[in-house]
């Protein structure tokens with residue numbers, strides 16, 4: 001198993017800059033921001049907050065109005081935030097609000113790993129074995145977005161413009177002109193944080209490597225009879241992982257967990273099952289110690305795919321988070337990886353601005369790419385291999401897998417390794 005968490009392959013790809021046509025447009029931009037961020041999702045706003053904390057003049061543009069992003073149907077997911085990401089959010093001034101937002105962030109203190117239909121005991125990771133610090137915290141994405149929006153609004157050097165759909169760019173000698181239907185903006189460097197179907201990546205002419213998993217993640221919130229005791233459960237099943245993530249109790253004191261149910265895409269999706277059938281499926285998958293379980297809200301589905309950009313940078317542009325790498329959620333590491341990008345990029349940009357150097361210069365952007373590619377490729381490879389390994393019910397593979405899990409359980413150094421990965425401490429937060 002250890003091998004799957006080691007960098008699987010690293011192919012150095014020479015940056016190939018494709019220069020877009022200069023359309024000689026001279027917009028009436030009243031001021032040039034230091035940095036423009038395209039995409040005010042979780043990664044884009046966190047980057048805006050980090051840069052704003054450092055005093056940079058930042059413009060963050062998003063196509064969806066902020067209030068629309070807080071509506072209950074917009075994003076019913078929760079996010080497992082690693083200890084490393086918590087440190088970044090502390091630096092951005094977001095964590096104190098997020099820890100107590102809504103019903104509060106819920107710490108993960110124990111992780112149970114179950115394999116296939118095996119009835120044996122789970123492989124248990126206990127935070128007590130690594131100093132008692134929580135593995136991570138489960139936060140509701142709606143609370144997360146609200147806290148980020150509030151933090152950014154409180155920072156005087158950050159402008160959050162939404163709705164503003166970025167439609168084109170014009171790269172000049174010292175700055176980039178950004179075109180939206182509402183008007184033009186200028187910045188010295190543009191950061192694409194516009195998600196897995198990134199417009200910025202496409203506009204830069206950057207290709208990517210990836211594939212569909214032909215799986216979907218069905219997400220929902222569950223209420224259960226007994227407390228979860230801060231335990232997260234990852235049950236690897238042949239159709240894909242089934243994860244139960246502990247949440248804070250709701251306002252009525254009901255015990256809650258968030259479910260990520262991976263299923264084959266396309267046919268007979270649990271998303272479409274009648275509620276009693278879905279709840280029976282849940283009951284069959286939940287360990288008995290949770291007691292009675294029931295659905296506490298709507299179900300959402302997300303198609304799963306891997307996508308890794310061939311390069312992260314171009315003239316006066318860089319990609320971060322899902323725009324650069326979207327991975328399988330099997331280990332709950334997608335955004336955590338994106339946070340390591342922004343923690344690597346922000347100090348490089350801030351140092352350049354402070355030293356009166358150009359934040360969009362090739363050496364600044366090159367340095368960022370060098371810091372982040374190996375880590376991101378390793379995690380993309382590891383999650384891909386984990387998904388294949390645990391979805392394979394072939395006799396040889398499943399025997400090897402069970403032997404591997406037993407070995408990890410017995411080897412303290414291997415357990416500690418996995419636990420530090422889960423906490424986001426595998427590499428330093430800055431990727432150095």
Ligand SMILES: Cc1cc2nc3c(=O)[nH]c(=O)nc-3n(C[C@H](O)[C@H](O)[C@H](O)COP(=O)(O)OP(=O)(O)OC[C@H]3O[C@@H](n4cnc5c(N)ncnc54)[C@H](O)[C@@H]3O)c2cc1C
Pocket residue numbers: 038039040041042043044061062063064077078079080081164165166167193194195196198199217219260302320321322323329332333334335336337338
């Ligand atoms: C089922 C599931 C569970 C997950 N669980 C976890 C977890 O527990 N832990 C974890 O770390 N990660 C998790 N992830 C991964 C995580 O959700 C993503 O990594 C994260 O949402 C990516 O954030 P982002 O800001 O890069 O992109 P997005 O959230 O996609 O944001 C992109 C933003 O860009 C805007 N935009 C797009 N195009 C334009 C344009 N042309 N102009 C202006 N704005 C634009 C969009 O409106 C959007 O707001 C999970 C993913 C899935 C699918």
